[in-house]
Amino acid sequence: MGLTTLGGGFRVPLAHKALLTDGAVTSLVLHDHALALVTSVKAVERSVIEAASSGSRAAALRAFAANPLVDSVSVAARLLDRHVEEHPELACLRRP
Incomplete structure (x- = not known):
């Protein structure tokens, strides 16, 4: 996915046609903070x-x-351990 800067933000191609309202929109502008959040998620x-x-x-x-x-x-390790404890199907993720 290529990103181009646009007025302090980045133009990101839309992946889902459901987000299009009139068929003419092909990208969305995300500013730095939103792009960082989307990227980390x-x-x-x-x-x-x-x-x-x-x-x-x-x-x-x-x-x-x-x-x-x-x-x-x-905190991540404690969350993972608790998930493994609560969900037996995740036994493969137990600590060695």
Whole structure:
């Protein structure tokens, strides 16, 4: 995805046609703070997908730690441990 600057923001191609109102809009302008949030949430999603498909504890921990609502890796580790404790199907993500 190529990004071009536009008036202090970035022009980002829209991925979902549902966001189009008249068919003429093909991009959305995100300013720095919004682009940073979207980018960090996308990184979280990619780590979640990696953890789900591989059973990788490291990827699951990375997903929690990269979440903008989680303030530290130690909190992320506690959240992951609690999820594993509460959901037996996540046993592959237990600490070694």
